[in-house]
Amino acid sequence: MKKYTFIFGVVVAFFATALFVSCTECDENDPASECYVPCDPTDPTSECYELPCDPTDPTSDCYEPPVPDPLTYDEGVVISGVKWATRNVDMPGTFAATPESAGMFYQWNRKVGWSSSDPIVNSNGGTVWSYTTPEGDEWEKSNDPCPAGWRVPNIEEVNTLTPIYGKVRYEWTTENGVIGGKFTDNFTEISQFLPAAGSRSCSDGTLREVGVKGNYWQGTYWGVGGNTAVGFGFYEDKYVDLSSSRTFGYSIRCVAE
Numbered sequence: 001m002k003k004y005t006f007i008f009g010v011v012v013a014f015f016a017t018a019l020f021v022s023c024t025e026c027d028e029n030d031p032a033s034e035c036y037v038p039c040d041p042t043d044p045t046s047e048c049y050e051l052p053c054d055p056t057d058p059t060s061d062c063y064e065p066p067v068p069d070p071l072t073y074d075e076g077v078v079i080s081g082v083k084w085a086t087r088n089v090d091m092p093g094t095f096a097a098t099p100e101s102a103g104m105f106y107q108w109n110r111k112v113g114w115s116s117s118d119p120i121v122n123s124n125g126g127t128v129w130s131y132t133t134p135e136g137d138e139w140e141k142s143n144d145p146c147p148a149g150w151r152v153p154n155i156e157e158v159n160t161l162t163p164i165y166g167k168v169r170y171e172w173t174t175e176n177g178v179i180g181g182k183f184t185d186n187f188t189e190i191s192q193f194l195p196a197a198g199s200r201s202c203s204d205g206t207l208r209e210v211g212v213k214g215n216y217w218q219g220t221y222w223g224v225g226g227n228t229a230v231g232f233g234f235y236e237d238k239y240v241d242l243s244s245s246r247t248f249g250y251s252i253r254c255v256a257e
Contacts (some may be wrong), residue, residue, distance in 0.1 A: 180195040
């Protein structure tokens with residue numbers, strides 16, 4: 001009888017232990033639990049999975065906006081309702097390094113730039129000045145040397161810089177050692193500086209008037225003669241409208257398209 005009692009006690013103890021164990025909860029998130037499963041942020045099936053950070057994705061936390069190319073990008077300034085680039089055109093399709101940089105000279109309705117300092121050389125590597133007269137009634141898009149999103153200004157846009165209308169004031173000044181003209185919007189006080197880079201002669205490309213006068217083309221034919229075109233210029237004491245041979249080499253200051 002005692003033997004059976006012992007066996008019964010063992011069986012009861014076993015089932016009691018099993019019952020106790022079966023009532024214990026296993027927590028996968030508890031590091032002390034036997035069934036703990038570490039969360040892997042690199043595992044797409046894991047609850048704590050984190051998408052890889054993509055610096056090229058605008059919705060990503062680590063998104064890094066592309067850095068604009070300074071040769072083709074310009075924030076521009078609005079003067080009298082027209083958005084102007086802050087720098088002259090340099091090589092075709094690019095801006096000069098700074099607002100004070102002269103950039104290159106261009107003959108009217110041509111996309112070949114000419115050096116603004118000697119020795120004379122153009123954007124194609126040539127050294128012989130072109131004295132043939134450019135054709136056309138306006139500056140053609142295919143010949144526009146302005147960077148993408150910009151173009152040679154037309155006569156209406158150039159006229160917004162004219163001080164006589166009272167919307168803009170002009171002053172002869174020096175910026176970072178460079179002589180030029182500053183045009184300031186009388187209502188917003190926003191200004192832009194244009195270097196007095198001079199020009200290249202229409203006949204032989206001789207450099208002239210550097211630091212004495214600024215000469216800038218506009219792209220609209222004004223009916224002043226088959227071999228002439230118009231632009232604007234400035235001296236120390238005045239702003240002037242230009243009517244010049246198309247073969248002169250002048251600066252270009254673009255406006256936004």
